[in-house]
Amino acid sequence: MTEGPIALYAGFDPTGPSLHIGHLVPAYAMAHLQHAGHKPIILMGGGTARIGDPSGSSEIRKMMRYERIDEHIVTLKPQIAKLVDFENALVLNNADWLSNLNYIDFLRDIGRHFSVNRMLTFDAYKQRLEKGLSFIEFNYQLLQSYDFLELYRRERCILQVGGDDQWGNIVAGIELIRRIEGIDVYGLTFPLITRSDGKKMGKTERGALFLEPSLTSVYDFYQYWRNIPDADIERFFLTFTFLPTDECHALGSTRESQINASKERLAFEITQLLHGSEEAQKAAEAAKAAFYGVGDPSGVPSTVIPKSTLESGINVLDLFANTSLCASKSDARRLVVQGGARISNKKIDNPEEVIGVDFLINGEMMLKAGKKRYFRIITQ
Numbered sequence: 001m002t003e004g005p006i007a008l009y010a011g012f013d014p015t016g017p018s019l020h021i022g023h024l025v026p027a028y029a030m031a032h033l034q035h036a037g038h039k040p041i042i043l044m045g046g047g048t049a050r051i052g053d054p055s056g057s058s059e060i061r062k063m064m065r066y067e068r069i070d071e072h073i074v075t076l077k078p079q080i081a082k083l084v085d086f087e088n089a090l091v092l093n094n095a096d097w098l099s100n101l102n103y104i105d106f107l108r109d110i111g112r113h114f115s116v117n118r119m120l121t122f123d124a125y126k127q128r129l130e131k132g133l134s135f136i137e138f139n140y141q142l143l144q145s146y147d148f149l150e151l152y153r154r155e156r157c158i159l160q161v162g163g164d165d166q167w168g169n170i171v172a173g174i175e176l177i178r179r180i181e182g183i184d185v186y187g188l189t190f191p192l193i194t195r196s197d198g199k200k201m202g203k204t205e206r207g208a209l210f211l212e213p214s215l216t217s218v219y220d221f222y223q224y225w226r227n228i229p230d231a232d233i234e235r236f237f238l239t240f241t242f243l244p245t246d247e248c249h250a251l252g253s254t255r256e257s258q259i260n261a262s263k264e265r266l267a268f269e270i271t272q273l274l275h276g277s278e279e280a281q282k283a284a285e286a287a288k289a290a291f292y293g294v295g296d297p298s299g300v301p302s303t304v305i306p307k308s309t310l311e312s313g314i315n316v317l318d319l320f321a322n323t324s325l326c327a328s329k330s331d332a333r334r335l336v337v338q339g340g341a342r343i344s345n346k347k348i349d350n351p352e353e354v355i356g357v358d359f360l361i362n363g364e365m366m367l368k369a370g371k372k373r374y375f376r377i378i379t380q
Contacts (some may be wrong), residue, residue: 005038008159008188009151011094011144012080013045014238015064015074018212019079021240022201024274025190026161028239031083033070033161035242040089041157043074047098051136079211090155094147101223110146113179114172122168123287141172148173151186164189193239196231215326217301218275222283225267227372231260241269290366290374299364302376307363310379313354316341319377325369335369342368 001202010026030040047067077091118140120126148170151157161168170187177185177308193201209224210216228236234252237243243251254262272280279299286299301324320332320341333343333351341348343355344365359365360379367375 001036001038005040006159007039007090007155007157008033008161009041009043009148009157010161011043011045011048011147012076013049014069015049015075017072017075018210018215019076020208020210022163022193022208024083024211025163025193025239027080027083029161029188029190030089031085031242034084034089039155040084041151042084042091043085043147044071044076044088044091046073046093046095048094048140049250050099050146051140051143073208075212077273082211087322092151094143094150098143098146106142106146110149113176114142116146119168119172122171141169144169145173145176148185149177149180151261151340152177152181152183152195152380158183158185159188160186161188162190182323196229204222210300211330213275217288218271218279219283219299219301220282220324221275222271223287223372225270226263226287228263228266230259231261233266237266237269241266241273243269260342297376300366300374300376302378304378304380307357307379310355310357310360313356316343316348316353316355317351319343319355320367320369323375323377324376325367325373340370 008030010030011028012023030042034040046069049064049072051063052067073093077086087378100312119138120129122141128253132268144166148160158171160166162170167187167380171191172186174187177183195201208216209221211221225236233254234248237251238245238246241248251262251265256281267285268280268284271283282296282299284299286297288295289297290300303323316336317329317332319336320326321329326332326335334343336348336351336353339347339349344359344361346359347366348355355365365380369375
């Protein structure tokens with residue numbers, strides 16, 4: 001890499017309509033390497049997504065319609081483009097070379113280079129053998145290795161980056177290219193990022209921290225970073241922003257009264273990067289409105305209900321269950337009974353309580369779950 005620019009790639013399988021924050025670590029790596037003058041290749045797994053990668057999965061992945069996979073590719077590309085400059089990168093789809101492979105020829109030319117015994121030494125397969133590993137998934141490593149070979153032949157790509165759950169697949173690709181082409185290529189993997197409190201990075205009460213606003217609102221995305229443990233501030237500045245290293249160290253070393261300002265800066269920088277300045281500003285204003293009563297609350301997740309619903313009265317469990325604060329009425333009941341529910345700053349601890357118009361303030365009410373989660377009810 002010191003001798004000149006190299007071509008490198010990372011693969012993104014479109015198995016869902018959105019990436020989550022954990023998917024982005026290889027994309028950040030590609031962005032840094034792109035800034036250093038190297039050529040990134042974003043490989044959309046339109047072919048490999050048809051069978052599913054057993055790596056990092058405890059269950060057999062469901063088969064998806066090809067049309068759905070193509071739809072996901074359309075939504076994922078702009079998310080990756082938030083980090084990697086597509087004007088100076090190559091975007092490919094492995095369906096272009098995988099979908100028309102001849103199975104017999106593939107086994108003769110590629111399959112013969114793989115040892116089943118060797119494949120079973122990789123953690124991804126060992127862990128899945130206990131719960132069941134389908135034959136179709138067992139082929140995934142061959143296809144990802146073939147991707148690396150194809151990208152070497154097409155673009156002289158010599159580096160694959162990915163999460164450490166991809167280690168076995170990347171090593172298999174390195175060995176395949178060495179056997180067929182007689183040259184050395186390389187892999188660069190990153191460990192699963194966990195928080196200092198031991199929680200999985202990007203895991204929220206509502207699930208993964210997605211980039212798609214319909215799955216994780218921009219406000220909730222902002223609040224996730226605003227509420228990280230103090231010990232993670234510097235590391236997350238270094239990992240998830242492009243601020244200068246010295247500034248990351250300085251922001252991460254603040255203490256006491258300044259630590260909240262650093263968290264707000266972290267939340268704003270990451271939200272701005274992945275959702276844009278306008279949305280980041282709205283989320284920051286909404287947080288101030290929810291927590292301090294100042295600022296514009298429009299960025300807080302909300303829903304509109306008829307005022308007549310409140311005039312008739314609505315049970316508190318039904319109200320909370322129809323927001324993103326609670327997944328069900330039983331979830332809402334636990335929240336209320338445990339004393340974590342508030343409406344317009346009034347504590348609600350009776351699961352039978354009926355909520356009426358007396359809770360409205362200027363035609364709205366603010367629901368609160370626990371210490372940090374808010375939702376607006378707007379009447380019309």
